[in-house]
Amino acid sequence: MAYTNNDFKKGQPxxxxxxxxxxxxxxxxxxxxxxxxxxxxxxxxSGIGCSSRLPHYMATYGMNTIHGRAAAIATGCKVANxxxxxxxxxxxxxxxxIGGNHFIHANRRNINxxxxxxxxxxxxxxxxxxxxxxxxxxxxxSSPYGTVEDPFRPAELCFGAxxxxxxxxxxxDAPGTIEILKAAYNHKGTSVCEILQNCVIFNNGxxxxxxxxxxxxKNAIYLKHGEKMLFGENNEYGIVQExxxxxxxxxxxxxxxxxxxxxxxxxxxxxxxxxKLAEMEWPIALGVIRDVEAPTYDESVWSQIEEIKAxxxxxxxxELLETNDIWxxx
Amino acid sequence: MEIKEKESVVVRFxxxxxxxxxxxxxxxxxxxxxxxxxxxxxxxxxxDIRAPQGSLTGVxxxxxxxxxxxxxxxxxxxxxxxxMNAAALKTQYRYxxxxxxxxxxxxxxxxxxxxxxxxxxxxxxxxxxxxxxxVIACPLSSMVKDCLADSGMDAKSISKCxxxxxxxxxxxxxxxxxxxxxNFLKEKFAKKPEIAEANIKVxxxxxxxxxxxxxSVANVYRIETKNKVPGRYMDITGNKATAYGFIAAxxxxxxxxxxxxxPITPATDVLHELSKHKSLGVITVQCExxxxxxxxxxxxxxAGALAVTSTSGPGICLKSExxxxxxxxxxxxxxxxxxxxxxxxxxxxxxxxxxxxxxxFGRNGESPMPVVAAASPTDCFEMAFAxxxxxxxxxxxxxxxxxxFVANGSAAFKLPDLKSYPTIQPPxxxxxxxxxxxxxxxxxxxVRYWAVPGREGFxxxxxxxxxxxxxxxxxxxxxxxxxxxxxxQAKIDAIPVPDLEVxxxxxxxxxxxxxxxxxxxxxxxxxxxxxxxxxxxxLAHFRYINPLPKNTSEVLLKYPKVVVAEQNMGQLAGWLRMxxxxxxxxxxNQVKGxxxxxxxxxxxxxxxxxx
Numbered sequence: 001m002a003y004t005n006n007d008f009k010k011g012q013p014x015x016x017x018x019x020x021x022x023x024x025x026x027x028x029x030x031x032x033x034x035x036x037x038x039x040x041x042x043x044x045x046s047g048i049g050c051s052s053r054l055p056h057y058m059a060t061y062g063m064n065t066i067h068g069r070a071a072a073i074a075t076g077c078k079v080a081n082x083x084x085x086x087x088x089x090x091x092x093x094x095x096x097x098i099g100g101n102h103f104i105h106a107n108r109r110n111i112n113x114x115x116x117x118x119x120x121x122x123x124x125x126x127x128x129x130x131x132x133x134x135x136x137x138x139x140x141x142s143s144p145y146g147t148v149e150d151p152f153r154p155a156e157l158c159f160g161a162x163x164x165x166x167x168x169x170x171x172x173d174a175p176g177t178i179e180i181l182k183a184a185y186n187h188k189g190t191s192v193c194e195i196l197q198n199c200v201i202f203n204n205g206x207x208x209x210x211x212x213x214x215x216x217x218k219n220a221i222y223l224k225h226g227e228k229m230l231f232g233e234n235n236e237y238g239i240v241q242e243x244x245x246x247x248x249x250x251x252x253x254x255x256x257x258x259x260x261x262x263x264x265x266x267x268x269x270x271x272x273x274x275x276k277l278a279e280m281e282w283p284i285a286l287g288v289i290r291d292v293e294a295p296t297y298d299e300s301v302w303s304q305i306e307e308i309k310a311x312x313x314x315x316x317x318x319e320l321l322e323t324n325d326i327w328x329x330x
Numbered sequence: 331m332e333i334k335e336k337e338s339v340v341v342r343f344x345x346x347x348x349x350x351x352x353x354x355x356x357x358x359x360x361x362x363x364x365x366x367x368x369x370x371x372x373x374x375x376x377x378d379i380r381a382p383q384g385s386l387t388g389v390x391x392x393x394x395x396x397x398x399x400x401x402x403x404x405x406x407x408x409x410x411x412x413x414m415n416a417a418a419l420k421t422q423y424r425y426x427x428x429x430x431x432x433x434x435x436x437x438x439x440x441x442x443x444x445x446x447x448x449x450x451x452x453x454x455x456x457x458x459x460x461x462x463x464x465v466i467a468c469p470l471s472s473m474v475k476d477c478l479a480d481s482g483m484d485a486k487s488i489s490k491c492x493x494x495x496x497x498x499x500x501x502x503x504x505x506x507x508x509x510x511x512x513n514f515l516k517e518k519f520a521k522k523p524e525i526a527e528a529n530i531k532v533x534x535x536x537x538x539x540x541x542x543x544x545x546s547v548a549n550v551y552r553i554e555t556k557n558k559v560p561g562r563y564m565d566i567t568g569n570k571a572t573a574y575g576f577i578a579a580x581x582x583x584x585x586x587x588x589x590x591x592x593p594i595t596p597a598t599d600v601l602h603e604l605s606k607h608k609s610l611g612v613i614t615v616q617c618e619x620x621x622x623x624x625x626x627x628x629x630x631x632x633a634g635a636l637a638v639t640s641t642s643g644p645g646i647c648l649k650s651e652x653x654x655x656x657x658x659x660x661x662x663x664x665x666x667x668x669x670x671x672x673x674x675x676x677x678x679x680x681x682x683x684x685x686x687x688x689x690x691f692g693r694n695g696e697s698p699m700p701v702v703a704a705a706s707p708t709d710c711f712e713m714a715f716a717x718x719x720x721x722x723x724x725x726x727x728x729x730x731x732x733x734x735f736v737a738n739g740s741a742a743f744k745l746p747d748l749k750s751y752p753t754i755q756p757p758x759x760x761x762x763x764x765x766x767x768x769x770x771x772x773x774x775x776x777v778r779y780w781a782v783p784g785r786e787g788f789x790x791x792x793x794x795x796x797x798x799x800x801x802x803x804x805x806x807x808x809x810x811x812x813x814x815x816x817x818x819q820a821k822i823d824a825i826p827v828p829d830l831e832v833x834x835x836x837x838x839x840x841x842x843x844x845x846x847x848x849x850x851x852x853x854x855x856x857x858x859x860x861x862x863x864x865x866x867x868x869l870a871h872f873r874y875i876n877p878l879p880k881n882t883s884e885v886l887l888k889y890p891k892v893v894v895a896e897q898n899m900g901q902l903a904g905w906l907r908m909x910x911x912x913x914x915x916x917x918x919n920q921v922k923g924x925x926x927x928x929x930x931x932x933x934x935x936x937x938x939x940x941x
Contacts, residue, residue, distance in 0.1 A: 011803070040786040045629070048794070055791045056804065061783035063632060064793035065625075066655050072622035073652075076629030076637070077783075079615060080588045084633065084783055102625075105618035301615075305608045312609035317581045320574070320610060321745050324564040325514060327364040 003036055005029040010059040020120060020171035020197025021051050027174045028054075028087075028116075031181035037085045044087045045074040047094035050125045050199075051118035054089045068098030071106040074113050075297075082112070082298045085185070089116045092133040093123050096152050100132070104161035109297040110189040114181070117154055117194045118171070122203035140202070155278030155289065158192045159271045165189060166278060167288040170210050171197035176222065176286055183288045189296045196284075210284050221248075223277065223287040225266040228258065231283050238262075239277070246276050248283060266291040338397035340405030341500060343493075344422040345414025346383055347375075347390045350493035354412075355392030356740075357497055360565050361510045362396040363742045366558045369565070370395045370707075370851065372404035372739040372925065375679050384438070384446040389421045396504075402706075402851035402858075404739060406927045410503060412496045414438060414470075416447035416454060423458055431464055433499055435492065437471035468539060470495050477535040481528055491532045498536020508537050559744065566743035568707035568736035569596075572640075572666060573603035575714025577610060578746070580636040582715075583722055583754035588630035588637045589614045590623040592645065595678045596734040597668035600640040624649035624665065631661040632792070634782035636718055640666040643685045644675065646692065646729075653727050654693045657818065659792040660770075660778040662721035662728075662756065664714070669733040671923040680923030681734035683847055686901040689729045690876055696815045698822040700724070701876040703731040703847035707741045713873060715751060722756040724825050725778050731875075733897075735925050736848040756780050759788055769802035770814075776821045827874035829881045834861060839868035841939050842889035844915065846872035846902050849926055853895060856931035865939055872902065883910045893918050893938055895931065 008029045015021045032042065044062035046052035047070035055062035061084075065073050074088040088106075095103050095117045106113060122140065123129040129142035133154065137146040158166050165187045167180035177195065184191035196207040205211075209219040221231035221239065229239035231248075238261030240249050249256045266288050268274065274290040314320050341358065343351040352373055359369045374391040381388030395405035411426040413419035415438035426432065444454060455462055474495050478488045501508050512530050519526035566574070580587035591601040591614065605614045613635070617623040624639040631637035639649060646653075646667050656663040669685045671677025689701045700720055704713040710732055717730040759767055759779035764787040772778055781788035790802060798805035799813055832842075834857050841860075845853045850871050860867045870885050872878075886892060886906060894903035895918035903917050918934050920926060 038786065039789050040784060043632075043783050044791075055793070058791065059789055061632075061789050062791045063629075063659070064791060064795065065628075066651055066794045069621065069625040069652060069655075072617065072625035073629035073632075075615070075617075075622070076588065076590055076626030076631075077633040078629075079613060079626070080586060080630035080635040080637070081633035081783065101618050102622055105622070301613060305611055305613070308608035309611070315609055317574075317578050317610070317748055320577065320607065321564070324566075325360060325517060326562050326564050326745065327360070327510075328562050329366045329558050329560050 001036070001038070003033040003038075005033050008032045008039060008059050009057065011057050013057050014053065015050060016201055018198070018200040019050070020195070020199070021054065021118065023171040023174070024118060024177065024195050024197060025054060025057055027177035028181060030174070031178045031185075034178065035182060035185050041083065042085045042087070043077055044089060045077060046070050046089040047099060048125070049091040049094045049123070051089060051091040052094055068094055069102065070094065071099060071102035071113070071115065075106055075109070075111050078111055078113055079298050079301055082302060085114070086112070087114045087116065089118070092117065092119045092121060092131045096154065096157065097132045100157075104157060107158055107161035107163035107190045107192065110164055110294055111297040112188050112299070113190050114184045115190055115192045117192060118197050119154065119194055120197045120199040120203055121151075121206050122199050124199050124202055128202035153279055154192065154194045155275065159275050159290070163190060163192055164290065164292045164294045165191040165288075166194070166274070166290045167191070168194045168196065168278070168286050170207060170216065170220075170286065171195050172211055173213075173216065173286070180288055183291065187291055188299070189294055210286070216286070219283055220286050221283040223264045223266070223285055223289055225264055225288065225291065227264060228261045229264050230258070230261060237283070246273065248280070268292070337399065338395060338401055338405070339410070339504070340393060340395045340408040341410045341412070342391055342393045342408035342422060342425055343412045343496065344389055344391040344418040345412070345493070346417070347381065347388050348383070349390070349414045350490065351390055351392045351414070354493040354497040355394050356565065357511050357514055358500055359394045359396070359740065360514055361501065361506050362394070362504070363563060363565060364510045365507070367396040368399060368401045368742065370401045370404045370739065370741050372735065382446070384415055384417055384443050386417045386421055386447060389418045391422055391425070393425070402854045403925065403928065406929055410500065412500065414492065414496065416443040416449060419454065419458070420447045420449065423460065429464065431466065431503070432460065433466045433468070433496060435470035436467045437469050466499065466540075468499070473535060473539065474532055477532055478528055483528060491528055494529045494532040495536035498533035499540045501533070502537045502540030508533055561744045563742045563744055565740050566707060566711075567599070567738060567740040568704065568710040568732055569599035569668065569738070570603050571707055571710035571743060572704070572714045572730070572732060572737070573600050575711040576604065576636070576638055576664070576718060577607060577612065578711070578748055578751065579715045579718030579754060582748060582751060583636055583718070583756065585722075586635040587612045588627060588635040589640060590617055590626035590630065590637070591615070591640045592617050592620045592623045594620070594642045594645050596670055596737050597640045597642045597645070597666065599737070600666060600668070620645040620648035621652060624652035627663055628652050628656050628659070628661060631656065631663050632659075632783065634784070636664075636722060637662065638664045638666065640668070642668050642670045643672050643688065646685060646688055650693050653699065654695065654697050655794050656727040657693070657697045657699060658794055658796070660725045660818070661792070662725055664717045664721050665727055665729045667729060667731050668737045669731060677923040679734065681848065681897070681925060682921055682923060683733060683849070683897040684901070684921065685731065686846070686875070686898065686905065689731060690905060696819065698819045699876070700726060700728045700822055700825055701731065702728065702874050703872065704736055705847060705850035705871060705873055707736050707739050708743045709850075709873070710736060711743070711746065719752065719754045720825060722754055723777070724775070724821060725757065725780060726822060731847055733848040758782070764788065768800060770797055770799055772817070776817060776824055823877050825877055827877060827879050830870050830872065830879040830885050832868050832870050832885055833857065834868040835866040836868055838866050839889050840866045840891060841868070841935060842886070842892045843867065843869045843935065844872070844886070844892055844894045844902070844906070845869075845896060846875060849895065849897060852926035852928055852931060855928045856935060859928065859932045860935060865936070867935070875902070875905070878909055882906070883913075886910050886913050886915075891916065891938060893935060895926070897921060897926070
């Protein structure tokens with residue numbers, strides 16, 4: 001059956017006008033329609049925060065749970081019912097601060113979840129405190145003289161937890177977002193999608209370099225597996241290797257030619273180069289940065305159950321009782 | 331030699347943690363149960379991970395109470411103490427009756443052993459004031475070595491069989507049929523027949539030693555079985571029975587069983603047990619923390635499983651938030667709290683009943699949750715089944731309380747026939763409501779319908795925010811919040827629970843003993859002793875704590891004196907006073923981390939009666 005955006009839409013979103021969440025929600029509806037899994041077979045699970053309101057605007061099954069626990073709750077949901085397509089939606093506070101532990105362990109286990117991280121580098125719902133992705137020195141209501149701590153870089157955390165999928169898009173970039181959402185769905189295992197989004201009230205302009213189409217043309221690189229890493233308005237720049245590092249160069253300068261430009265390998269097991277790409281400050285890498293197949297937790301749980309069912313002779317409670325040392329009193 | 335007919339006997343096996351005392355105790359209780367004796371056991375583990383060998387902190391004990399008639403507890407003090415080394419004698423002698431027989435391995439009482447056990451002289455018996463005539467002193471280690479000299483086993487493996495020699499000796503002392511022990515070992519080591527063989531040889535040697543030397547001990551005990559209940563039995567610990575109860579309930583409900591858990595003493599054995607049974611489709615996820623254990627169970631419940639999370643008190647602290655999520659989302663969930671000593675890390679391996687108020691009230695907001703408690707190791711099965719049924723049929727999280735004492739203790743378990751258990755019928759949303767259904771629509775019992783994901787036409791969003799009663803949408807409407815709070819409360823209050831049973835002198839007791847959960851055996855035994863002494867005493871023991879049985883007030887207000895005896899500072903007494911107008915009980919409270927001692931109870935209750 002073919003679905004349209006409307007099949008996944010529900011209610012009237014209550015985010016601030018201009019909030020990145022609006023853009024993302026529209027892309028999610030569209031991506032789900034294109035993916036084609038029925039709303040009844042889909043669960044969208046969030047924690048707490050502005051972005052975690054999202055399930056209320058979905059015509060699927062879902063839960064808007066408690067702060068930080070979305071990944072853990074989604075884990076139980078997916079393992080208990082692996083037929084469901086489970087999307088987990090968190091903000092940077094929900095996913096990486098209070099929920100940091102669940103984030104890394106979901107990645108380590110490689111549960112087949114599509115994990116959305118809406119990163120606006122701020123706490124919006126509590127009205128403007130710094131988050132674990134706010135840069136050092138960030139001034140906010142809870143850091144009037146600037147923060148004295150370094151932020152997480154979500155990709156680094158994902159890779160450090162042995163994550164197998166990491167993609168990034170900008171909330172305002174519908175095609176780019178839809179593309180990575182579909183890739184996340186198609187990837188079996190925990191698929192982390194970092195969505196760069198603006199908070200118009202408390203952190204306006206945080207992703208300015210790439211928030212507009214023009215900005216992205218100048219400051220972003222769209223990575224595609226198997227393709228040369230070229231970027232710029234006329235593809236005049238490229239990513240080349242330098243020693244153990246990579247750098248962005250202008251072709252034709254310093255003797256660099258297109259032949260020197262690296263080809264993106266999202267499928268490479270070793271994440272060294274992918275991490276370097278994810279952490280570039282210019283250009284900012286968008287698209288699927290890492291996409292490596294590995295056994296998923298939920299499948300492994302169920303295949304082990306099938307295996308043990310075949311190996312063991314007891315399959316119901318009455319038979320279980322018989323496996324014990326039993327005596328009879330006459 | 332004299333043969334003593336006894337109603338019941340308590341044996342305590344003690345030794346180093348690695349001495350295999352649990353296994354010896356287990357086999358002995360199985361052998362006794364097989365001939366129809368009533369049994370109750372309790373292991374006493376050291377808290378140290380692995381204390382130095384022979385040290386006082388490394389002693390582990392296993393107490394077995396066997397009786398001709400029903401025994402309710404593992405017994406206060408033992409009639410026979412097995413002490414495998416000096417440290418065991420030093421620490422465990424206080425659990426022996428003044429006339430107890432004491433079996434020691436003299437090979438483990440050398441100068442170094444005595445030093446480690448902090449004896450001052452070589453006359454360790456004198457130091458402890460033990461009459462040598464009561465001691466069966468045998469060079470157990472050397473005899474085991476001789477016995478297995480030709481076996482080709484290495485010294486370490488041989489030394490591991492010492493426990494079986496002690497078992498053989500105890501079997502002789504109690505005139506037990508050691509063939510039952512042989513069969514047990516043959517089955518246990520079916521894949522390692524050489525080990526079974528060695529163990530059997532050593533048991534026989536221990537038995538023969540007792541038989542041939544007649545030793546210095548004065549009696550052999552004989553426990554004749556009375557009032558047999560025919561049937562097929564197995565030995566079961568409380569934790570295993572709890573796991574079995576969940577399995578049985580899931581099968582009865584036709585649901586997958588999901589356990590989200592994190593290892594914590596003394597609840598971990600439930601995780602261990604359920605993890606074994608993949609062939610029954612049981613899903614166990616050992617989570618990253620307690621929070622995720624509960625949170626993932628909430629997710630599994632949403633997805634349509636019988637969801638359980640298991641822990642002890644410190645874990646409940648961490649799970650509270652997710653438990654509360656299940657309260658407001660009105661999803662079924664069973665939270666198992668195997669209580670231990672607190673606060674904080676407290677006494678991890680010891681038993682208390684100090685989490686009751688935490689279970690009842692330890693969450694933000696108005697958060698009513700049913701609380702039930704198991705009274706004995708075998709009752710853990712019944713209550714795990716009952717808690718699961720309650721959760722599934724009333725769409726609520728339920729707290730099942732056990733404690734280290736019943737969880738680790740064991741008793742003979744008559745194999746249940748699931749056919750005789752009630753059905754479990756969750757309130758699945760009827761198909762005809764498609765189109766008009768909203769998430770908080772309730773059935774005639776006030777229970778929200780369950781629409782499990784996958785069903786077309788019932789897509790919905792639940793969550794931790796208050797919802798509108800009618801539409802299910804987020805609502806901050808003051809009247810609606812008041813209404814929803816009352817509906818959630820009314821749903822719990824309406825859950826039917828069995829009446830409170832009164833045992834003993836139901837009509838004319840001068841004292842009613844009241845307790846809950848794992849103290850049942852001790853309170854029952856205390857009542858029996860008082861009644862045997864001519865006192866009029868009754869016992870009302872709570873297994874259903876929220877909601878309380880309907881006849882609670884009637885029972886509590888009927889008797890001239892009431893004492894609430896519990897292993898906390900008066901939590902049940904406080905709860906009952908809150909719920910029963912005019913109830914002013916006396917209290918008996920002990921928080922030692924150890925089970926009640928029946929004699930102490932009898933003494934305290936006698937004082938209350940005589941006051």
